[in-house]
Amino acid sequence: MRKYWGRNLFMTIITSSLFLSGCNSSGGNNESVPEISKNDVHATGFPIVDQPINLKMFTRIAPVNGPFKEMPVFQDYEKLSNVKVEFIEAQTDGFQxxxxxxxxxxxLPDALFRSGLTPLETIRYGAAGQLIPLEGLIDEYAPNLKKLMDEYPEIRSGITTPEGHIYAIPGIVTLSAARTDKKWINQMWLDKLNLDVPETTDELYNVLLAFRDGDPNGNGKKDELPMTARMGLSIVAAMSGSFGLDSQLGYNIYIENNKVNIWMGSDRNKEMLMYLNKLYQEKLLDQEIFAHTEAQYLAKQGSGNTGFFFDQTNNNFLSIQDQYTGIAPFAGPQGDRLQSQALPIARDFGAFAITSVNPSPEVTMRWIDYFYSDEGSTLLRFGREGEHYENKEGIPYYKEDFLKEISNQAKITPYAGGGAPHLISEQVASFINPPQVQEAQAKLDPFMPEVRYAAPMFDEQTAQEVNILRNDIDKYYEEQSTKFIVGAIGFDKWEQFQSTLQKMRIDDLEKLYQDAYDKMQK
Known part of the structure; x- marks a missing residue:
């Protein structure tokens, strides 16, 4: 956000109308939206209002999506609610x-849908009066969302500013399987080489050696890929739990006895990076891990020639799904065995917000609240029963003929592409949570943290300071960790690495997170 704020303001003012001409001006409301009093809004049931109204919403559209106006969810919900939404679509590239x-x-439009607002953005625009506080509207007009926030208090604490306001609401994921990357291992290769599923990091090392040298694909060539992961430091997130390193408060933090610890300069992180360096140097870890694209990574999953990798679901290797099984986290050198790579229940922060020009915030809150129910989420994700999906024992499943062309699913729902404001529960997760994925999640469940704290909401001044500190620290950590793993620098430089982190004021950053955590406990 910082690199755009205040930059090229003159050009900003000149060019704004080129692609935002569909939004409201700051001086008045959308003329197509009649004035609606609170008495005109039905607190429950449908329609939301008796007289149809229009709302304008700015949204991100992913490359896989079709136009929002053609999605059955919005066509059918308009008839149900009497609220017509005109979406002002911005492609993912250039959306920010x-x-x-x-x-x-x-x-400003009336609202932002699938907006990906950061905590700093919500506080900044809320304090400026461009976004309105939502806590009162939630209490009165969002029974589904309020119920979820009461059931999972960490949702409220993760979206409430220090002043007590909620300026944006998240996507909510109560299904654990939708918040974790599973650990998938090639069971066919294990069986062929007469190996057990590895339980420790040492056993994983030995299994990867066997995958590299034992010709498990049987072609007489040494062409197997023992282990891979998404580009960059995702491998650190995937393996950190085996070294006692968690990912709390949206950062590289573990919490012990209510003490916040940023672990980037810790001995346990050094131990993990040394382990990953060993795998990389012996070609047990993908040599392209810092260079391959997402598409290339997904292709490796589907090739059947990969031994071990990480992904939320099995969609990318469905044709060879029987070849793989999900396994538990590994116990590390100190006995740690944690599933650290898990997102909070409030998974997609800042997914929806209402602006100050909106003449009908009560209607808008009721409109979005529907998607935090199983019924509304089913409509958003699956479309029309009979046409796009069928119910089996109360659970919606896409029809087989509909999924013959996999792109069909992305055309009918804003869920595809991520970040949509709605509920992901077990009720609506058949596509991403089939039996194989459920079994893989069951292997992780015993090692999941009791609470996954979302990134805290700082006041704007503190958020600015956190951003300044993290911009430098995160970039340095990523650069140096990559070099440690590939062997570009040796671990004799570790003290120098620690010293540089101290000079970058990592202790000050830790204190800011500690203060935020302490406030959450009150």
């Missing part, structure tokens, strides 16, 4: 710049 421009020019 357009969102920045929207606020900088004060050319």
């Amino acid at each position: 710049e357009k969102k920045n421009l929207l606020f900088a020019s004060n050319e």
Whole structure:
């Protein structure tokens, strides 16, 4: 956000109308939206209002999506609710710049849907009066969302500012399997080489050696890929739990006895990086892990020639799914065995917000609340019963003929592409949580943290300071960790690495997170 805020303001003002002409101006409301009093809004049931109204919402559209106006969820929900939504769509590439421009020019829509607002953005635009507080509206007009926030208090604490306001609501994921990357191992290779599923990091090392040298694909060539992961430091997140390192508060933090610890310079992190360096040097870890694309990584999953990798579901290797099985985290050198790579229940922060020009915030809150129910989430994710999906024992499943062309699913739902404001529960997760994935999640469940704390909401001044500190620290950590893993620098430089982190004020950053955590406990 910082690199765009305040930059090229003159050009911002000049060019805003080129792609945001569909938004409201700062001086008035959308003329198509009649004035609606609170008495005109039905607190429960449908329609939400008796007289149809229009709302304009700015949204991100993913490359896989079709136009929102053609999605059955919005067509059918308009008939049900009497609320017509005109979506102002911005492609994923360039979305952040357009969102920045929207606020900088004060050319505001009525709401932002799938908006990906950061904590700093919500506080900044809320304090500026461009976003309105939602806590009162939630209490009165969002029974589904309020119920979830009461059931999972960490949701409320993760989206409430220090001043007690909620300026944006998240996507909510109560299904554990939708918040974790599973650990998938090639069971066919294990069986052929007469190996057991590895339980420790040492056993994993030995299994990877066997995958490299034992010709488990049987072609007489040494062409197997023992282990891979998404590009960059995702491998650190995937393996950190085996070294006692958690990912709390949206950062590299473990919490012990209510003490916040940023672990980047810790001995346990050094131990993990040394282990990953060993795997990399012996070609047990993908040599392209810092260079391959997402598409290339997914292709490796589906090739059947990979021994071990990480992914949330099995969609990318369905044709060879019987070849793989999900396994538990590994016990590390100190006996740690944690599933650290798990997202909070409030998974997609800042997914929806209402602006100050909206003449009908009560209607808008009721409109979005529907998607935090199983019924509304089913409509959003699956479309029309009989046409796109069928119910089996109360659970919606896409029809086989509909899924013959996999792109069909992405065309009918804003869920595809991520970040949509709605509920992901067991009720609506048949596509991403089939039996094989459920079994893989069951292997992780005993090692999941009791509470996954979301990134805290700082006041704007503190958020600015956190961003400044993290910009430097995160970049340095990523650069140096990559070099440690590939062997570009040796571990004799570790003290120098620690010293540099101290000079970058990592202790000050830790204190800011500690203060935020302490407030959460009150």
